[in-house]
Amino acid sequence: MTVLLDTSTLPARDRADAIRDTVAQTFVPVEIAFVTDSGPAAAVGAITDFGQLTIFSVRANHASAERTPRLARDDLRPSIFFGLQVAGEGLVAQGGRQAVVRPGELVMYDSTRPYVLTFPDGIRQHFFRIPLDRLALPHDAIRQVSALTLSPGHPVTDVAVTYFRRLASRPDLFTVPGAEALSEPSIDLMRAVITTHLGAVELGKDALKATLPLRILEYARAHLRDPHLGTAQVAAAHHISERHLYNILGASGITLADWIRKQRLERCRNDIAASTLRATPIASIARGWGFADPSSFTRMFKNAYGMAPREWRHQAHTRRSAPTGVTIDQ
Numbered sequence: 001m002t003v004l005l006d007t008s009t010l011p012a013r014d015r016a017d018a019i020r021d022t023v024a025q026t027f028v029p030v031e032i033a034f035v036t037d038s039g040p041a042a043a044v045g046a047i048t049d050f051g052q053l054t055i056f057s058v059r060a061n062h063a064s065a066e067r068t069p070r071l072a073r074d075d076l077r078p079s080i081f082f083g084l085q086v087a088g089e090g091l092v093a094q095g096g097r098q099a100v101v102r103p104g105e106l107v108m109y110d111s112t113r114p115y116v117l118t119f120p121d122g123i124r125q126h127f128f129r130i131p132l133d134r135l136a137l138p139h140d141a142i143r144q145v146s147a148l149t150l151s152p153g154h155p156v157t158d159v160a161v162t163y164f165r166r167l168a169s170r171p172d173l174f175t176v177p178g179a180e181a182l183s184e185p186s187i188d189l190m191r192a193v194i195t196t197h198l199g200a201v202e203l204g205k206d207a208l209k210a211t212l213p214l215r216i217l218e219y220a221r222a223h224l225r226d227p228h229l230g231t232a233q234v235a236a237a238h239h240i241s242e243r244h245l246y247n248i249l250g251a252s253g254i255t256l257a258d259w260i261r262k263q264r265l266e267r268c269r270n271d272i273a274a275s276t277l278r279a280t281p282i283a284s285i286a287r288g289w290g291f292a293d294p295s296s297f298t299r300m301f302k303n304a305y306g307m308a309p310r311e312w313r314h315q316a317h318t319r320r321s322a323p324t325g326v327t328i329d330q
Contacts, residue, residue, distance in 0.1 A: 005022050005045045005058065006043075007019060007041065007043050008044070012040035015043075016041035019032060019041055019043050020032050022047070023065075027129060028067065028076060028081070029076065030117075031071070033063060033064050034062065035062040039061060041061065043058055044059050045060070046058075050174060050182070050183050051181070051183025052184070053128060053186050055126065055127070055128055056127040056129070057126045058123055059123065062122050063119055063122075064116065064118045066115070067116075076111055077132075078133070080108055080110045080111070081109055081128065082107065082109075082127075082190065083101060083108075084126040084127075084161060084165060085104065088103070088119070088121030088122060088124050089101065089120065090118065090119050091116075091117070092115065092116075093116045093118075094113055094114070097148065098147060099147045104161055105161075106150040107150065108147075108148070108150060110132065113146075126169075128164065128190075130187050134187055135187060135190070135191055135194075137191060141195075145194050148197075156192050157193050157197070163214065167186065212238070212240075213248055213252055216249065216256075219234060220263075224267065225290060227290045229260060229290060230257070231256055234256065260290075261300065262304070264290050265304050269305065271285045271288075273313060273316035275317075282294075282313065286309075297309070
């Protein structure tokens with residue numbers, strides 16, 4: 001379920017209370033204060049329950065949020081929160097520590113102790129909530145990483161940043177049947193971030209193993225434009241044998257070559273339909289996504305989508321050119 005937050009349609013005097021109520025009811029009870037010299041309170045965002053993971057993506061003006069000692073003792077299921085900074089800076093304070101969070105960095109804190117979040121440039125974050133019991137790590141370990149930026153530059157953290165940014169930026173994903181199955185590997189990935197940050201090898205070993213399929217696919221997704229991308233390259237990047245790679249993905253019903261082809265075709269499909277790329281030859285788009293042979297690409301595209309790439313481009317252009325209120329039959 002997704003709850004949308006948009007104060008633009010509300011009277012200015014009601015906006016701050018609407019934001020407070022929505023956040024308290026769907027994410028976490030906190031005291032939110034807006035700086036009056038930045039204008040009326042304003043926020044646009046979405047809160048989604050995604051299996052055991054809750055995602056809150058929001059843009060708002062200059063504000064601070066405090067989970068007071070009283071609120072930290074409420075009946076909210078004990079949880080960890082982690083924030084992925086999108087733009088500007090944020091400040092997190094908990095347990096006598098403070099962390100400045102910059103774009104592309106992760107920070108974590110937990111619901112059972114007071115904390116303060118400050119956003120002098122306005123809120124530009126993706127927030128995530130995971131129940132503590134689902135994270136399955138000692139509470140002492142959680143406290144060690146609270147209000148710290150989580151190993152910026154570390155390979156596991158870099159994968160997590162890329163993954164969670166993409167997850168929070170794809171609201172259409174949340175409506176796909178079965179997509180909530182991603183919540184468990186998402187939690188496994190966050191567990192791996194925490195344990196590798198702590199250097200707790202034994203504590204993180206199972207987490208790293210559990211997130212290996214996700215990390216393999218994230219690597220492949222990031223290298224889709226490489227025409228030489230294949231099993232050998234992906235296996236070498238993860239220091240495993242090709243046989244082990246086959247077994248790892250096979251356990252999830254995935255064949256790497258098929259997965260890469262499907263991902264590339266989808267990106268070609270999007271680019272071919274894009275108005276900004278209308279003048280770009282289809283063969284160039286296909287080549288940019290790793291398809292060297294135009295004839296093979298056309299055949300694969302038609303098998304996947306039931307029409308040739310040129311037909312798809314024409315149909316997309318026709319839809320955009322249709323007068324308002326006119327529906328083009330598919």
